Amino acid sequence: MAGARDVGALExxxxxxxxxxxRQVxxxxxxxxxxxxxxxxxxKASALLEMTSESAD
Incomplete structure (x- = not known):
């Protein structure tokens, strides 16, 4: 019966x-x-900044 006890201890x-x-996932x-x-x-912020810098040129 030691085997059954060991299984329970592992569960x-x-x-x-x-x-x-x-919980980690x-x-x-x-x-x-x-x-x-x-x-x-x-x-999106990068694209917006690029658009504004192009229009400033």
Whole structure:
């Protein structure tokens, strides 16, 4: 019966690891979305600055 006890001992850490990884994925997905939005804003600002500098010439 030692084998069954060992399996039970492994299930809890595995479940904790899985939950930790799910939280990490969720955090990284939010961070990615934020970075994509920032990149889009930066690109639009750059294009706007380029347009204004061209019209000043």
């Amino acid at each position: 809890k850490p595995a479940a904790e690891t899985e939950e930790k990884l799910r 969720e955090r990284l997905e939010k961070e990615l979305a934020r970075n994509k939005a920032a990149q889009e804003v930066t690109g």
